[in-house]
Amino acid sequence: MNIRKSIWDWRPTIAAVTMVLVMLPLPALSQSDSTTAQITAMIVHPVGLNDTADMSFGWLARPASPGIAVIAPAGRRVLSSNLTLIKQDSATSAKIVISGAPNQALGLLVGDIARFGRPGKKIEVLGFTHNAGPFPALDLNGRTTIELGATLHLAADINNGRYKGVFDVIVSNN
Amino acid sequence: MKILKNIRWVAVSFVAFTAMTSTNAHAQASATGTASANAVIAKPITIAPTANLNFGTIVPNSAGALTVTVDTASTTPPTLGGVTDGAWVAGPISSAAFDITGRPNASYAITLPASATITGGVSGATMTVDAFTDSFGGTNAVPANGTLSAANPGINSFTVGATLTVPAGQADDTYTGNFNVIVTYN
Numbered sequence A: 001m002n003i004r005k006s007i008w009d010w011r012p013t014i015a016a017v018t019m020v021l022v023m024l025p026l027p028a029l030s031q032s033d034s035t036t037a038q039i040t041a042m043i044v045h046p047v048g049l050n051d052t053a054d055m056s057f058g059w060l061a062r063p064a065s066p067g068i069a070v071i072a073p074a075g076r077r078v079l080s081s082n083l084t085l086i087k088q089d090s091a092t093s094a095k096i097v098i099s100g101a102p103n104q105a106l107g108l109l110v111g112d113i114a115r116f117g118r119p120g121k122k123i124e125v126l127g128f129t130h131n132a133g134p135f136p137a138l139d140l141n142g143r144t145t146i147e148l149g150a151t152l153h154l155a156a157d158i159n160n161g162r163y164k165g166v167f168d169v170i171v172s173n174n
Numbered sequence B: 001m002k003i004l005k006n007i008r009w010v011a012v013s014f015v016a017f018t019a020m021t022s023t024n025a026h027a028q029a030s031a032t033g034t035a036s037a038n039a040v041i042a043k044p045i046t047i048a049p050t051a052n053l054n055f056g057t058i059v060p061n062s063a064g065a066l067t068v069t070v071d072t073a074s075t076t077p078p079t080l081g082g083v084t085d086g087a088w089v090a091g092p093i094s095s096a097a098f099d100i101t102g103r104p105n106a107s108y109a110i111t112l113p114a115s116a117t118i119t120g121g122v123s124g125a126t127m128t129v130d131a132f133t134d135s136f137g138g139t140n141a142v143p144a145n146g147t148l149s150a151a152n153p154g155i156n157s158f159t160v161g162a163t164l165t166v167p168a169g170q171a172d173d174t175y176t177g178n179f180n181v182i183v184t185y186n
Helices: A002-009 A011-023 B002-021
Strands: A032-043 A048-053 A067-071 A077-079 A085-087 A094-099 A106-110 A113-118 A121-130 A143-154 A169-173 B046-051 B053-059 B066-070 B079-081 B087-090 B096-102 B107-111 B115-120 B126-134 B145-147 B154-166 B173-185
Touching (some): A032 B046, A032 B115, A094 A169, A106 A143, A169 B087, B046 B173, B053 B066, B053 B154, B096 B173, B126 B173, B145 B154, B154 B173
Parallel strands (some): A032 B053
Antiparallel strands (some): A048 A094, A067 A143, A094 A143, A106 A169, A113 A121, A121 A143, B046 B096, B053 B087, B066 B079, B096 B154, B107 B145, B107 B173, B126 B154
16 A cells, blocks of 8 residues: 555656656657669689691692692682692691680680791791681680681692691680 | 645646647637747658679689679779689679669768678579779768759769679679668768
8 A cells, every 4th residue: 555655656756757758859760761783793614615627738749839728717728720639638627616605705816827847848837717707706605616727838849748737726705 | 635636747747748749839819838849751762773783704713712893883894803814704794873862952871781692593602792882982881971962852873883702613603692772861
């Protein structure tokens, strides 16, 4: 009974405190909004390069005067008038398969000249051409095949024999 | 006596509470005072994305992490870090962009995340995107403010760039994820 009376008597004080609290300004609640945006990235393996066919000029007779043999990227061979074939073999252009990211643009660099043979008796291959066009790129599947041709220069005093060498092709991600 | 005291207390409390909470001026023949009530009804601030953050196509290093930073201006190519034999190989790249609307001339704060994770759709591998920056120069650690235009509603926009860390040998995949941006009235 005494306790109940005591609480009852405190009511004015409680009310006053309550009113003071009500009168105190509330801190301003800043209104905000949020949203999300998407992040995207594609990871691909480095560009790959595989040669699937070597360039071959075929079996040529030693000319009486300097001559040339031209292989087009599509594989067609054209000989200068002083060159003849020893054997009716098939000439081939070089073929490389490049792989990478879909639609990836490529940089394609082919050596200017390749020389091979014995010292003083070298033959020269130069004027390399390809069918990749001015802006090489991979297809939707991330692949493309590029064919390369060149021009073989034969000296009149070239020795008989089999001549074999290499040329460099550099493909880069653009 | 106690009853009288209680009645008086109730009366005082009622009058005081009414005076403090009334927001309407009631015309009275015998007004003895005035009270004003003020309220500001403000347009809520809103944010909507208009462009996503795209890092383009990347070849990872064979050893060591590579970083790709897309700035708020979508500068192409992006800035690379830690490159050995990796590369950024193709775009397009883009910074994220957002439109803001709200109270004319209002200042607002931009909250960017510290980091976000993107996940490969096939591999399930993940990468981290961090160092978010907005076109007002703000970061997660040091937020920036924007100001809405004087038009009604006020409008504004900003872009957000970030840095992607590509670990060595990261799995080939298309990675996606989300990041959250908050705008708050100052």
